[in-house]
Amino acid sequence: MPFDLGRPFGAPNDAPFQRDVLRTVLALFERTDGPVILDDYAKDAPGQGAPENMEGMVCPIPLPKPASPDKTDLIQSVLSEAEQLAPWQTLFRETHNRSTVGVCDLSLPDAIRFLGTLLNDDGTPTPPDRNPATTLRFATEDLRNFYLEAAAMRPGGAASTDQLIEWFWGETSAGALILALHPVCTASDNPDLKHVAADQMIPRVQRYRLQSRQA
């Protein structure tokens, strides 16, 4: 199936296309020319390969430019962004009757404040029952999903996945916060925290931004 990673059935909310993919896969059970059977699915997913430029991409609401590198400003800026996006994310939840936000057991504001304590490395004690590496992983997951769900509800039609991802990492303070956490957490003495920061926080295709921040 020649579909983007994360989309093994090709296109969301396209039942006929998904059904065709499923029928094609299940038909392999009736083949007898094994043991190894390799077949390519002949169709691309609807919408795959959409234009990747940011022209026309409009945020649900106008967000201020990402905050300065000042750490206090950055946390406040993310809290403010999240507050502004909350009605749109609520709309997503109500429209789809579901949300992918919630893998972290902290509320989003508390998750942002937790990330703030890591960023500031200010000695704020982590509660003994809270694993900082696990919390980092799921707090950043919730933060990203919250923004992407909110952005999906913007008026004027859906942006492409690439546009949404570029918006999050390039245009929001939340993206700037996660990028700012990378050097702090990869320098940690905690091997799990270091591992999450190195491999499970920033997609490979976005890591070039780390170099540009250091330059």
Added chain:
Amino acid sequence: MVRLADLPTVDANHLLAKNTYQFDTQPFVDGPPLSKRRVAIISTAGLHPAGQDNFNLRDTGYRAIPGAYNADELVMSHASVNFDRTGFQQDINIVFPIDRLRELEAENAIGSVADCHYSFMGAGWEPKEIEASCNQLAGLLKEDQVNAALLVPV
């Protein structure tokens, strides 16, 4: 699986650098026609019901997803940030095609849908590392009379 040519170079190189496991044997069996098959979904998307534990950093286990569970409430706690989540946000069937499977059952294209489905967190494990979990899962599938496992990578 996405075409390498459609991936950003950094992701394509990452996949090309992986070692591919060489199996000693290539077992192959046939079975009943599709209309007599009982199908279970086995996903590697790190899915689970909201009440179950998230997948941890080095989790080689699986989570059970009962067929009666409302799939819209499934959680994804996969460790990788290198695949798209926006499709999953819009429609669970993009990674867990339970509604599509039930439609095929309704039109008798397949025999039945299993009582329970399963998810691993695919994260580049070597087969040996998940062998114990897979053996356990095979027993559960046999108990459920499953004779077709729909393996869904993410």
